[in-house]
Amino acid sequence: MPAYDIQDADLRGMSSSQLIVLYRQRGYSIREILGVMAIRHGKITSERSIFRVLRRYRLTRGQSQHSLEEIIQEILLELSASGENAGYRQKHQRLLINHGLAATFEMVRLILGLIDSQCAALRQAERLRRRIYINNGPNFAIHLEFWDKLKPYGLSIHGAMNGFSRRVLWLKCCDSNTKPMYISSFYLDYIREINGIPVRVYGDAV
Structure with missing residues (x-):
């Protein structure tokens, strides 16, 4: 072995x-x-x-x-x-x-x-360039994240976090993390809640 x-x-x-x-x-x-x-x-x-x-x-x-x-x-x-x-x-x-x-x-x-x-x-050389993160305040930038470890069981986790306060904005379970209808509905519910839109949205490519 x-x-x-x-x-x-x-x-x-x-x-x-x-x-x-x-x-x-x-x-x-x-x-x-x-x-x-x-x-x-x-x-x-x-x-x-x-x-x-x-x-x-x-x-x-x-x-x-x-x-x-x-x-x-x-x-x-x-x-x-x-x-x-x-x-x-x-x-x-x-x-x-x-x-x-x-x-x-x-x-x-x-x-x-x-x-x-x-x-x-x-x-x-252990001299990595670190990216500069700029966040001007609440609701300026949000971060989207997907979790697929339960995908073999038909469960995909979708979440978002406020980049300024680190508050969890939503955490949802659905059958896919790539279907636009799910991602857009979660985002639209959020902007209705805050009555506005974030300046920046960060997320991995899907």
Whole structure:
């Protein structure tokens, strides 16, 4: 069995499916994945379930990983949003959790080095540029957030926070975080409540 080269901190918040994909990418066999899921994570699963997950992420024999174009496109989206300063390990996890894309750590590292070489050099030198956050007062800027860890069960969480006071503006559960009818209805309810509109709205690309 490959050595435990993945730190527990890197696995925090990951679902069983995401853990299976991660261990498969690290070279674990099906039987080894069964063992490490039970021993390390206390998750009992079956070979059939593992094969089903690997088929979904194109990691079974005879299938390739997601295309390089897909991976680069999602990395560019992450760079334009909240993942600007994230390193390749965190980018790898974001690709898997936020976008359902399977890629190796090495592939993500090489892509970041090519398309974001300046930030990669700053991360290596531990001299990251911190973005300046400006908020002029209540209702000036709000932040939207989506939580998809319960998506396999048909539950998606949508929330928003006031950037000035950190007050939770809404926290809703629905069947999708990408349908405009849900996002727009939550936003419209909020602007009716405050009888105005925020100057800025921040959120991840969807």
